Amino acid sequence: MKAALSSRLLSAWYRDAAWLKGLVPLEWLYQSLVAARARAYATGRKPVWRAPVPVIVVGNITLGGTGKSPLVAWLARWLVERGLRPGILSRGYGGRSEAYPLRVSPDTPVAECGDEPLMLAGQTGVPVVVDPLRPRGARRLLEEGCDILISDDGLQHLALGRDIELVVVDGERGFGNARCLPAGPLREPMSRLAGCDALIVNGRPRRAIPQPHYEMRLEPRYWRRLDDDSRVSIDTHPLTGRVHAVAGIGNPERFFATLADLGLEVEPHPFADHHDYKAGDLAFGDDRPVVMTAKDAVKCRSFADARCWALDVEACPGREFIDWLERRLECLMEVSSNTKIPE
Known part of the structure; x- marks a missing residue:
């Protein structure tokens, strides 16, 4: 029921349903609160802690999946290839720990750290820390020897x-009706984009994008069996015919469409974002394969059987974005090398 309600609301936002106009007064109130909060940090009434190393923020201003997490994973691996020691900082939505900051390991219960941090730790191998208080979590990553931080x-x-703000938007859905909550899908007004360093569009834009942007796509790479974590190339086609497709992400339809593009006949099973899976959620009364996202897989691996597969995808940013990022990174690291980490 939660997934169905979420899907209907997202659909209304992105098609600009007429009844949303009745929520505009609440949108004005929401915007005033967002603006007041931003002013409090900008004027120093609320403190801002700056790390002695570069901080790259990857985020979005819309609700619903945008492809942010794959970009975070790509960015971490890209930084490692350049000889840096990145760390990933996350709020850990959906998880609750008795103590913070929480250093995520492959054995950390997903109920403590949340699905995305556990997934990112497995995909990147870099230190991942969860903390509702980002500055405190950042200090923990500095203790790990990280010389650049990614705030997911x-x-x-x-x-x-932060030194760089990267905003990711889904190319097909764009910014919906361009209204803020609850009348639209925006966490912040469109004017927020003007202060960000780069806008990355995931997939071919189907709607007008209001400012210059870079392009990114998600590429399927591997089929992964959940019962033994073995991987096979996407080109080997271990799955054929009709499959059960499970997705508890912000935009399940994108995952279902990807499976269809790979030649599978999809029976979709959408769940709410960050859904807490139980074994019964994968019991469909037959022996057909069950395919899910990497984010879902970290919550299902403890009870997965031979039917269960994950589709691993990777972000592929365009060359123009990579060139821009290399130039910015060179400048940031030069400044950082002259900054001492405080005791």
Whole structure:
């Protein structure tokens, strides 16, 4: 029921349903609160802690999946290839730990750290720390020896200073009706984009994008069996015919469409974003394969059987974005090399 309600609301936002106009007064109130909060940080009434190393924020201003997490994973691996020691900082939505900051390991219960941090730790191998207080979590990553930090979904977490803000938007859905909550899908008004460093569009834009942007696409790479974590190339086609497709992400339809493009006949089973899976959620009364996203897989691996597969995808940013990022990174690291980490 939660997934169905979420899907209907997202659909209304992105097609600009007429009844949403009745929510505009609440949108004005929401915008005033967002603006007041931003002013509090900008004027120093609320403190902003700046790390002695570069901080790159990857986030979005829309609700619903945009492809942010694959970009975070790509960015972490890209930084490692350049000889850096990145760390990933996350709020850990959907998880609750008895103590923070929480250093995520492959054995950390997903109920403590949340699905995305556990997935990112497995995909990147870099230190991942979960903490509702971003500055405190950032200090923990500095203790790990990290010399550059990636704040996952950190655009609205203004207590942590940042050097680069990357905003990701889904190319097909864009910014919907361009209204803020609850009349639309925006966490912040469109004017927020003007202060960000780069806008990355995931997939071919189907709607007008209001400012210059870079392009990115998600590429399927591997089929992964959940019962033994073995991987096979996407080109080997271990799955054929009709499959059960499970997705508890912000935009399940994109995942279902990807499977269809790979030649599978999809029976879709959408769940709410960050759904807490139980074994019964994968019991469909037959022996057909069950295919899910990497984000779902970290929550299902403890009870997965031979029917269960994950589709692993990777972000592929365009060359123009990579060239821009290389130039910015060179400048940031030069400044950082002259900054001492405080005791």
